[in-house]
Amino acid sequence: MKLPQTPQMRAHLWVSGALGAAMLLHVVHVPVWITLIACLCVGWSIAARTGRLGLPGRFIRSTIVLALTLAVVFMFHTLNGLNAGSALLMVMGSMKLLEARSRRDRLIVAGCALFLLLAACLREQSLSYVPLYLLVAWLVCTALAIVSHPAAGASSRASLLLTARTLLYALPLALVLFAFFPRLPGSLWALPSSGGAVTGLSDTLSPGSISSLATSSDPAFRVAFDAAVPPARERYWRGPVLHDFDGERWTMSWPGFFRPETVERLGPRYDYRVTLTPSLQHWWFALDTVDDSPNDRVLLTADRQLMSSRVVAEATTYVAHSHTQTRATSELSGAARRRDVYLPPRRNPRSIALAQELRSQAPSDVAFVRSSLEWIRARGFAYTLTPPLTGRESVDDFLFRTRKGFCGHFASAFATLMRAGQVPARVITGYQGGEWNPIGGYFLVRQSDAHAWVEVWLEGQGWTRVDPTALVAPERLDRGIEDLLADAGSAPERLLHSLRWILKLEQTWDAAEAWWDLRIVDFDLQSQFALLAKLGFNSPGWADLGWALAAGLALWLLVLAWQFGRLPRHAPADRLARAYARLCAKLARVVIARAGHQGPLDYAAALCLGYPEVARTAGPLLNRYAELRYGPPRSGQDAAVAAFERAVSRLSLTAPRSRARASRGR
Amino acid sequence: MALALRARLKRRMAAWVLKRQGRDELPVELRARRLYILPTRAGVGFALLLLCMLIAGLNYGNSLALFLTFWLVGLALVAMYRCHRNLLHVVTAEALTTACFAGERGRITLTLRNDSALARQRIELDLTEDAAENASVDLPVLSTRALSISVSAPVRGILRIGRLRLSTSYPFGLFRAWTWLHLPLELIVYPRPRGNLPPPQHAGTKPGQAARGAGDEDEWLGLRVFRAGDSPRQVAWKAYARGAPLLVKEYASAGSDLRVLDYADLRSLGPEARLEQLARWIVDAEARDEHYALMLPGTQLDPDRGPEHRHRCLKALALYGLTRGVA
Numbered sequence: 001m002k003l004p005q006t007p008q009m010r011a012h013l014w015v016s017g018a019l020g021a022a023m024l025l026h027v028v029h030v031p032v033w034i035t036l037i038a039c040l041c042v043g044w045s046i047a048a049r050t051g052r053l054g055l056p057g058r059f060i061r062s063t064i065v066l067a068l069t070l071a072v073v074f075m076f077h078t079l080n081g082l083n084a085g086s087a088l089l090m091v092m093g094s095m096k097l098l099e100a101r102s103r104r105d106r107l108i109v110a111g112c113a114l115f116l117l118l119a120a121c122l123r124e125q126s127l128s129y130v131p132l133y134l135l136v137a138w139l140v141c142t143a144l145a146i147v148s149h150p151a152a153g154a155s156s157r158a159s160l161l162l163t164a165r166t167l168l169y170a171l172p173l174a175l176v177l178f179a180f181f182p183r184l185p186g187s188l189w190a191l192p193s194s195g196g197a198v199t200g201l202s203d204t205l206s207p208g209s210i211s212s213l214a215t216s217s218d219p220a221f222r223v224a225f226d227a228a229v230p231p232a233r234e235r236y237w238r239g240p241v242l243h244d245f246d247g248e249r250w251t252m253s254w255p256g257f258f259r260p261e262t263v264e265r266l267g268p269r270y271d272y273r274v275t276l277t278p279s280l281q282h283w284w285f286a287l288d289t290v291d292d293s294p295n296d297r298v299l300l301t302a303d304r305q306l307m308s309s310r311v312v313a314e315a316t317t318y319v320a321h322s323h324t325q326t327r328a329t330s331e332l333s334g335a336a337r338r339r340d341v342y343l344p345p346r347r348n349p350r351s352i353a354l355a356q357e358l359r360s361q362a363p364s365d366v367a368f369v370r371s372s373l374e375w376i377r378a379r380g381f382a383y384t385l386t387p388p389l390t391g392r393e394s395v396d397d398f399l400f401r402t403r404k405g406f407c408g409h410f411a412s413a414f415a416t417l418m419r420a421g422q423v424p425a426r427v428i429t430g431y432q433g434g435e436w437n438p439i440g441g442y443f444l445v446r447q448s449d450a451h452a453w454v455e456v457w458l459e460g461q462g463w464t465r466v467d468p469t470a471l472v473a474p475e476r477l478d479r480g481i482e483d484l485l486a487d488a489g490s491a492p493e494r495l496l497h498s499l500r501w502i503l504k505l506e507q508t509w510d511a512a513e514a515w516w517d518l519r520i521v522d523f524d525l526q527s528q529f530a531l532l533a534k535l536g537f538n539s540p541g542w543a544d545l546g547w548a549l550a551a552g553l554a555l556w557l558l559v560l561a562w563q564f565g566r567l568p569r570h571a572p573a574d575r576l577a578r579a580y581a582r583l584c585a586k587l588a589r590v591v592i593a594r595a596g597h598q599g600p601l602d603y604a605a606a607l608c609l610g611y612p613e614v615a616r617t618a619g620p621l622l623n624r625y626a627e628l629r630y631g632p633p634r635s636g637q638d639a640a641v642a643a644f645e646r647a648v649s650r651l652s653l654t655a656p657r658s659r660a661r662a663s664r665g666r
Numbered sequence: 667m668a669l670a671l672r673a674r675l676k677r678r679m680a681a682w683v684l685k686r687q688g689r690d691e692l693p694v695e696l697r698a699r700r701l702y703i704l705p706t707r708a709g710v711g712f713a714l715l716l717l718c719m720l721i722a723g724l725n726y727g728n729s730l731a732l733f734l735t736f737w738l739v740g741l742a743l744v745a746m747y748r749c750h751r752n753l754l755h756v757v758t759a760e761a762l763t764t765a766c767f768a769g770e771r772g773r774i775t776l777t778l779r780n781d782s783a784l785a786r787q788r789i790e791l792d793l794t795e796d797a798a799e800n801a802s803v804d805l806p807v808l809s810t811r812a813l814s815i816s817v818s819a820p821v822r823g824i825l826r827i828g829r830l831r832l833s834t835s836y837p838f839g840l841f842r843a844w845t846w847l848h849l850p851l852e853l854i855v856y857p858r859p860r861g862n863l864p865p866p867q868h869a870g871t872k873p874g875q876a877a878r879g880a881g882d883e884d885e886w887l888g889l890r891v892f893r894a895g896d897s898p899r900q901v902a903w904k905a906y907a908r909g910a911p912l913l914v915k916e917y918a919s920a921g922s923d924l925r926v927l928d929y930a931d932l933r934s935l936g937p938e939a940r941l942e943q944l945a946r947w948i949v950d951a952e953a954r955d956e957h958y959a960l961m962l963p964g965t966q967l968d969p970d971r972g973p974e975h976r977h978r979c980l981k982a983l984a985l986y987g988l989t990r991g992v993a
Binding site for chain 2: 103104107111114117122125141145147148149152153166167169170171173174520521523560561563596597601605608609615616619620
């Protein structure tokens with residue numbers, strides 16, 4: 001389709017393009033019909049501009065807008081959420097495009113596009129999206145310029161360049177404001193639900209739940225240790241603690257009402273910094289066992305689990321301290337004991353019988369734990385990501401029939417055995433291990449490192465970690481899961497990891513992402529004060545923030561004023577113009593000056609009328625100038641200009657008779 | 667009430683600007699001292715948008731949203747500098763007015779010159795900030811461009827153009843930089859050509875004209891520059907051979923019709939109506955390519971024809987009875 005090349009059309013196409021680019025950031029998060037309607041509106045508005053289609057009337061437009069708004073409300077049950085909001089913006093922006101006639105309408109559409117970009121930033125802040133955001137911002141700003149001045153002589157390419165340069169000049173200010181503009185310590189209202197996918201561990205454990213994570217190489221969190229690094233066998237990252245068992249599924253129980261046991265911390269203390277990737281879950285992860293809660297908003301429960309009052313919706317960083325060895329100095333309360341030895345009646349009878357048999361042979365709890373582990377080890381269990389299905393009696397099926405399973409199966413079965421032998425036991429889910437990133441200096445813990453293990457209460461020792469999976473697959477603890485299981489990770493990923501430089505590239509990118517999450521995404525008031533302290537402020541406060549802001553702003557404005565005040569400098573005249581000016585000056589001294597409105601030919605005519613003798617010599621030169629300046633370009637132009645210069649220099653004018661009279665007149 | 671207050675404020679501002687800048691003489695270079703800049707309505711809207719974005723970013727502690735907002739703040743400020751620079755050091759080289767009849771629209775034409783190595787875009791000219799009509803022009807590097815707007819001229823006489831506004835909102839339309847030009851511009855407004863009295867009959871020769879000699883002998887008037895449409899026979903070929911541009915010999919032909927349009931003949935009409943009737947006759951005579959003379963009390967214009975004569979006559983009508991300085 002050939003589009004007419006009017007300025008209005010140009011403005012319309014640009015603003016449609018900008019809106020389209022901004023909508024592209026949301027297409028996967030809104031229903032398909034929203035995208036379809038938006039595309040339809042954009043296409044219709046362009047077709048209407050070519051005159052092929054009429055535009056809907058005001059009544060029809062209002063009806064459509066109302067219907068679409070209701071549809072969005074019906075779909076999302078709110079207009080406040082991020083997805084609902086962006087869907088509504090998409091609908092409204094594209095409908096506005098349909099009625100966009102004036103510059104003001106198009107500016108409103110450009111504003112919609114900016115808001116869509118903002119919504120995209122609120123939803124997703126990861127580094128990989130940043131180039132896309134930059135591109136959209138560039139397009140929208142260019143559209144703003146073109147909509148404001150569609151008829152300006154600048155081409156679209158020139159407008160793009162102009163916007164790019166303007167954005168480049170604006171960048172230092174953006175950095176200064178970003179660094180020093182004071183952030184709110186809290187928030188005025190809560191983040192609307194983004195409706196994004198919840199990732200990572202959940203609050204339940206069923207036989208297959210963790211193996212679904214094992215194929216995902218997405219990062220769960222990153223950990224940088226300050227000094228001492230625990231050995232690989234002790235890198236258990238504790239997450240949700242599960243107490244309640246229904247024979248098949250483990251679930252969390254209601255937290256609270258249980259007094260935490262007092263413990264004595266043994267061994268070295270590990271100090272580290274964790275950066276969580278957004279999971280939309282409440283869990284924070286820490287090395288087993290964390291000393292204290294790292295944040296006011298995060299509760300350290302009686303079973304030593306970190307629970308945030310808010311879901312992790314963006315990259316979150318905290319500093320924590322842990323000891324990997326502890327000993328309880330108090331007794332387990334009766335209620336807690338009852339909870340952690342409970343088994344659902346009449347479920348998994350064979351397992352219970354086995355446990356009672358083993359318990360009766362064992363002199364102590366510790367011996368019972370040992371003999372149970374030994375029982376599992378001797379039966380040739382297999383560790384696999386794709387275990388056969390287990391039935392309703394999942395533990396019996398696993399222990400006596402399939403004997404193939406993933407960490408969830410082992411933990412579940414072992415905890416069942418323990419409870420059947422009256423040893424308090426709980427299932428812990430979390431992550432184990434982590435991949436060292438030498439570039440960023442941290443451990444990357446992926447979703448595929450998700451793990452489940454068991455803690456049993458032993459008298460005099462307290463809660464003790466037992467990992468039955470380690471019996472079956474001891475290498476699991478030292479090496480990543482991908483090396484161990486042929487079916488973990490996708491085939492191309494495994495192939496790629498066999499290439500050293502690709503691994504290096506991936507680690508570099510991950511380090512960049514980690515830096516981004518830690519330094520940019522998680523930049524808050526505390527980080528601002530830390531930055532000020534680094535700049536030499538002693539115990540920085542709000543006022544210092546203001547000073548730094550003012551100083552940065554003033555410096556930027558000064559540089560800008562210098563840069564833009566320096567220009568526009570006068571362009572040097574070219575040789576031809578200088579020679580022409582000399583010629584005119586010569587003539588002005590002898591006869592009359594060239595008037596401002598006269599071109600060279602008018603001037604020659606005036607000379608002819610008043611001073612024919614002067615015109616005889618100067619007239620051809622003036623004609624020559626007009627020819628050189630305005631005539632078609634020819635080869636040998638430089639030589640012709642040089643000849644003209646020489647002719648002007650050689651020109652000697654004899655004062656006409658009127659000269660004496662003129663000088664007397666002055 | 668609000669409107670009156672606004673108008674008063676505007677008058678005060680205009681007076682202040684005039685006092686501050688003084689009257690201008692051509693050529694006027696637009697230096698920083700005489701440039702003013704304020705956000706446009708779009709700019710205020712953009713600021714509100716940024717405020718919303720800032721609040722959202724601060725509330726959610728969202729670094730990327732805040733960075734985007736701050737970057738756009740920077741963009742707006744750089745746009746302010748760019749807008750100011752777009753007008754800086756532009757030179758108003760010349761200003762012309764084109765006369766018109768009362769009730770029609772006259773034209774003001776400014777010649778703008780760009781001596782710098784920076785291309786200027788979208789420089790607009792209007793009379794006041796809320797004038798309906800404006801015109802705009804792009805000024806490439808080292809260029810001169812004309813820019814003209816029309817002004818309504820309801821009454822015959824002299825229309826003084828108190829001030830003109832040169833402005834620009836390039837590149838982003840968020841700010842408008844402008845300057846006020848106080849140029850000594852006067853626009854001649856001819857009387858409206860109106861009236862249906864028959865024109866005076868061919869008046870024959872006037873006193874003094876007989877001395878010119880009768881017959882087909884045309885009187886030599888002089889040389890003028892060749893215009894498209896001139897007959898090649900009238901070209902001064904000898905002068906051209908000497909290197910002069912194409913010139914045309916002009917003669918006054920004495921043989922055509924001559925009408926004397928006399929103010930005193932129109933006793934039946936009021937003073938303004940007389941002027942309007944005379945204007946009608948002049949326009950008609952010029953359209954028929956006749957010679958005509960105009961006689962006003964105290965003024966007498968010799969018979970002639972052509973655009974310049976027409977202008978002289980109509981200007982005499984426009985200024986008739988006016989002491990200079992009253993529009």
